[in-house]
Amino acid sequence: MSTDPRIRRSREQLRQALASLLQEVSYESLSIRDITARAQVGYATYFRHYSDKDALLMDLLTDSIERLQALLPPGVDATPAEEGAVIFEHMAQSHHIYSILLHGEGTQRILDEIRAVAVGEVIRHFQARPDSQVPLEVAATHLVDSLIALTRWWLLSGMPYSPQRMGQFYAVLVAEPVRSFLEPRPVALAAQPPAGR
Amino acid sequence: MSTDPRIRRSREQLRQALASLLQEVSYESLSIRDITARAQVGYATYFRHYSDKDALLMDLLTDSIERLQALLPPGVDATPAEEGAVIFEHMAQSHHIYSILLHGEGTQRILDEIRAVAVGEVIRHFQARPDSQVPLEVAATHLVDSLIALTRWWLLSGMPYSPQRMGQFYAVLVAEPVRSFLEPRPVALAAQPPAGR
DNA sequence: TGAGTTATGATACACGGTGTATCATAACTT
DNA sequence: AAGTTATGATACACCGTGTATCATAACTCA
Numbered sequence A, B: 001m002s003t004d005p006r007i008r009r010s011r012e013q014l015r016q017a018l019a020s021l022l023q024e025v026s027y028e029s030l031s032i033r034d035i036t037a038r039a040q041v042g043y044a045t046y047f048r049h050y051s052d053k054d055a056l057l058m059d060l061l062t063d064s065i066e067r068l069q070a071l072l073p074p075g076v077d078a079t080p081a082e083e084g085a086v087i088f089e090h091m092a093q094s095h096h097i098y099s100i101l102l103h104g105e106g107t108q109r110i111l112d113e114i115r116a117v118a119v120g121e122v123i124r125h126f127q128a129r130p131d132s133q134v135p136l137e138v139a140a141t142h143l144v145d146s147l148i149a150l151t152r153w154w155l156l157s158g159m160p161y162s163p164q165r166m167g168q169f170y171a172v173l174v175a176e177p178v179r180s181f182l183e184p185r186p187v188a189l190a191a192q193p194p195a196g197r
Numbered sequence C: 001t002g003a004g005t006t007a008t009g010a011t012a013c014a015c016g017g018t019g020t021a022t023c024a025t026a027a028c029t030t
Numbered sequence D: 001a002a003g004t005t006a007t008g009a010t011a012c013a014c015c016g017t018g019t020a021t022c023a024t025a026a027c028t029c030a
Helices: A005-022 A032-037 A043-049 A053-071 A080-093 A095-102 A107-125 A136-156 A163-179 B007-021 B031-037 B042-047 B053-071 B080-093 B093-103 B109-124 B136-156 B164-180
Strands: A125-126 A180-182 B126-128 B183-184
Touching: A005 A032, A005 A043, A005 A053, A005 A095, A032 A043, A032 A053, A053 A080, A053 A095, A053 A107, A080 A095, A080 A136, A080 A163, A080 B053, A095 A107, A095 A136, A107 A125, A107 A136, A125 B126, A136 A163, A136 A180, A136 B136, A163 A180, A163 B136, A163 B164, B007 B031, B007 B042, B007 B053, B007 B093, B031 B042, B031 B053, B042 B136, B053 B080, B053 B093, B053 B109, B080 B093, B080 B136, B080 B164, B080 B183, B093 B109, B093 B136, B109 B126, B109 B136, B126 B136, B136 B164
Parallel strands: none
Antiparallel strands: A125 A180, B126 B183
């Protein structure tokens, strides 16, 4: 599906137009007309592919985030600082697009989606320790929100510390304190999942 | 100044109109025309008092935040959990307005202002410990951002825990870990400030 | 009380962005 | 080659913003 070269071309032109315009002006100040003009694509054509301005941005962001997920295989035994460094490294590589996400005016909804997915992942992989003072949901939300906030501050400030250093800050300020309330869920030992097809 | 009853009346009508409309619909979906209609005030009159929609919201928020600041005298010796409970208590009282601030689409800029002031306050009252692994600015930003994020999550979730409980979460997840990197600045001992009038 | 000042309401306006509709044409598929 | 489908161009209705104007009402101060 969507193998029609005209469709792929239009979408690619629009994606690249947005990416290139974002290096010049703010996301909020861009109109859809601006994007279609740069993309050399008809104005009406835009709405044949994306419902609104956010949809195109989300399209770009999805790519970056999938790349980030690939960097974080679930069962790793990396230290929090190492894991954090990987994340901040990735953020630095795609800092243009993440800056828009984290500092933009109209990107709250998109960020909320991403946040929810990330919190879900944490909950899927961790559980509250028996004597934890903090519910799982609260700790997971805090973990994700703090990482986002740290990244946000870092990008906004022009990345004044190395990704490795940021990974350490994340580890000592966020991950290690949270680890005293959460522990990894025991992995399913056997290869065969119980049932449920 | 601004003692003219007509001015006070217009502003008060607008403030109350926004406050009452926010109980019914989202901030983003409100137009200035909606506000002036509810306020029984001419459309053009709005711009004689507020430059745009955010300015009126900021006006409302300023009141709430001043009330919060009054609750947090600088030199208190409360525990982090107690201090947190006071903050969450206040948030609960004015949860309507803070929900708009923390979850709204067009309130990023306002929230940034507030965040910056709060970080400045933390920096004014704390300093990095000699052996701290984390710079003062990073720790202060993390402290503020995490508190905002916790509050945001709490309000969005319908305040599922008591303010006291939230204060504890804040203490163990944020404040206490940060305190291992920051310490209160030594207070100026004498009553006479040095010079500089 | 009365004269001067000023905020107001009503209205009109220019501007800019969004999203839909239409239609001839070009690009694709089979 | 015939049929399908995406495209560009264009026009349009809609809505919100912020400014301008002006007669009128509300206020201040003497």
